[in-house]
Amino acid sequence: MASTSSLAAQVISQAESYKGIRAGIVHLNDVLQGPSYQVDHEAPIMSDAFDGDRIVDWADEAQTVLVLGLYHPEEDPLLDYWERGDTWGNRRLREISEFLKQWLRKELDLVAYPLPYHVEKGGLFLKDAAILSGIGIIGRNNLLLHPEWGPRIRLRSILMEGDFQPTAPLSGFAPCETCEVHCQKACPMNAFAEGKYSRLNCRKQMNDDFENKVPEGEIRENGKRNLVIKYCRACEFSCPVGA
Template sequence: MTRYLLAAEELVAKAESYEGMRAGIADLGAVLDAPSYRCQPQGQAAWRDEHSEKSVAWLPKAASLLVLAMHHPRDQPRLDWFDRGNTAGNRRMQEVLESLAAWLLPAHRIHAQPLPYQPARGGIFLKDAAVLAGLGVMGQNNLFLHPQWGPRLRLRALLIQERLPAGERLRDFEPCRSCDQPCLSACSSGALKTGRYRRPPCAQRLERDRAHPIDSGQGGASGDPVLVTDWCRACELACPVGRY
């Protein structure tokens, strides 16, 4: 077994030792050549980004990614509630990525770097990366679909300086082929009414969510209620793929 194959296998196993996590390796060059980088929409207003994560410069000569998927079950909506510049789910995944990078260097003499969520700040298009890492497929509703969890998950990435063996894309997993597509009717914004995902109606719905925060049930330091953004998950929760 080569050094890099051993590192890849142990890194994935280490990542999946955390509860509710799955992981895979993707080739960075393949991700940068994937559809999201070649088909970025032109002429659309930029998404108003309130994430608190800082921009990063990539490690020199980076060649691989660990793609981390965290289960987000329907009965844990708090994982996706946005407050203080991030979500609880994102914060948890960042902690895991930092611990993996801290383990990888002494264990295999390989440098790694947790990436922010947003591509504009040095992140990566995560759904493409997850497909190339062999974690799932893209659905016709623009959701990433995992065989066990369906779309009920969140993604992050760890940039790796060495070229580790990449996972294989899933074959014979085409959940949308025989689906009656309840996601289409679940979307009240019309983002899926043509049978293909359209970003503007979805973005408008998310802006409405942002403009109408909900009470988290927790009190702040001053005793005032803590308000959070509860992002729409209608299509995600309507999807029958996966058991959760």
């Protein structure tokens, strides 16, 4: 029987064999005791929420989480465009999650459950999971910062059966301590005016982006391009980490 550390190494190696993926492992209970679950997080599901109507129930036997991070570089904006009810990056993460689910069953005889993005549908607070699994830290822009890619990363998770040794949180990585907060200065909605992140101000920008779709998506049969939402990424692109 393989050790828990050996199993973890195998799974992470397989996950990171996909281009632009970094992975970490964390116990589900540790995520559920994280900061996001200690506050009231009840909120309605977004009317334009992706993943359809699928709601995932967690199996009692599945107690380990594989966290996936996909690189969203500035030079490949298509990954972040919201087109036909989803982003291309999220479609890619869902595809990789399904591949890994099949691999876990075939190679390790373990059952896995790719989780939806939204907590209300059975997903996890992904930033908490990513921090605990060592993928990154939270920056002063309220985004996850990866040592190599900075905030240009999107997350997804897979719940797994089996006993895996968790990957350790990052240590010695604190780029914001000496930064001149380029992210906060770049925000077009001044979402950090009170010294902390204002979700309300940020939402105003997102609403503006939603109302101003642009024809930069796939070409339809009529020769016209799909409309896409290009959500603001000013705080991401101004961050010097991973730039």
